[in-house]
Amino acid sequence: MLEIKEIRKRYKNKIEALKGVSVKIGKGETMSFFGENGAGKTTLLKIIATFLIPDSGKILLNNVDLLKNQKYAKEKITISTGIERSFYYRLTVKQNLEFFGMLNGLLGKALKMTVERVIEETALSEYTNIKYMELSKGLKRRLDIARALLKEAEVYIFDETTSGVDIKTQQKIYELIEELVQKKKIVLFATHEIEELKKIDKIVILQKGRKIGELNVREHKEIETILLKYV
Numbered sequence: 001m002l003e004i005k006e007i008r009k010r011y012k013n014k015i016e017a018l019k020g021v022s023v024k025i026g027k028g029e030t031m032s033f034f035g036e037n038g039a040g041k042t043t044l045l046k047i048i049a050t051f052l053i054p055d056s057g058k059i060l061l062n063n064v065d066l067l068k069n070q071k072y073a074k075e076k077i078t079i080s081t082g083i084e085r086s087f088y089y090r091l092t093v094k095q096n097l098e099f100f101g102m103l104n105g106l107l108g109k110a111l112k113m114t115v116e117r118v119i120e121e122t123a124l125s126e127y128t129n130i131k132y133m134e135l136s137k138g139l140k141r142r143l144d145i146a147r148a149l150l151k152e153a154e155v156y157i158f159d160e161t162t163s164g165v166d167i168k169t170q171q172k173i174y175e176l177i178e179e180l181v182q183k184k185k186i187v188l189f190a191t192h193e194i195e196e197l198k199k200i201d202k203i204v205i206l207q208k209g210r211k212i213g214e215l216n217v218r219e220h221k222e223i224e225t226i227l228l229k230y231v
């Protein structure tokens with residue numbers, strides 16, 4: 001179980017991005033944050049991944065306080081954010097993955113096999129020797145997902161992962177997510193894509209840093225109509 005408790009975050013520019021958000025997500029559940037631009041989705045996902053430290057609040061995974069146990073958090077949580085500057089522009093797809101695999105503690109045969117696996121899972125085989133700077137936007141996204149999959153984590157975070165990728169890649173990503181769910185992983189998203197939101201278990205609606213609603217997708221037929229009220 002992942003528990004997000006009363007998270008507050010104010011940036012240095014005084015913008016209060018999160019004003020006390022609490023959410024619970026069980027194993028094998030998929031959940032997405034939804035809300036207009038600036039609602040606080042990315043901020044919250046970064047805090048859950050412990051990339052950002054909140055001003056107050058707690059994040060518990062299996063009752064372990066992630067903010068106090070960074071090592072545990074790093075082992076158990078993986079995130080795909082699509083931030084371009086975090087890759088090495090002059091390295092190839094494979095070299096980038098090998099580098100980040102090593103940072104995750106993989107070496108030798110384990111590293112080679114894991115990199116091959118994630119390349120296969122994200123359908124990047126024909127691009128392995130292409131430099132990052134030569135990839136299209138969608139291919140960069142796929143590489144970002146591949147990097148997130150290098151780790152055998154418990155919580156997988158995808159921030160607007162399918163934006164800018166083609167339909168075939170979207171399908172591939174959904175299949176991957178389905179596999180993660182089968183393995184009882186917790187999968188978190190932030191997305192504006194209604195079709196994507198229909199496929200998941202729970203939607204948490206954020207507005208100006210506050211949680212204003214939570215929907216169990218299977219209990220509602222008219223998800224689209226409900227969500228459109230909030231954007």
Ligand SMILES: Nc1ncnc2c1ncn2[C@@H]1O[C@H](COP(=O)(O)OP(=O)(O)OP(=O)(O)O)[C@@H](O)[C@H]1O
Nearest residue numbers: 011012013015017036037038039040041042043044
């Ligand atoms: N690094 C930062 N420094 C200062 N303010 C920030 C920073 N990142 C985000 N903000 C502000 O915090 C608020 C929440 O931003 P956030 O990126 O979390 O929203 P979001 O819901 O993910 O938006 P989007 O749908 O546009 O991705 C916004 O008002 C934004 O301007």
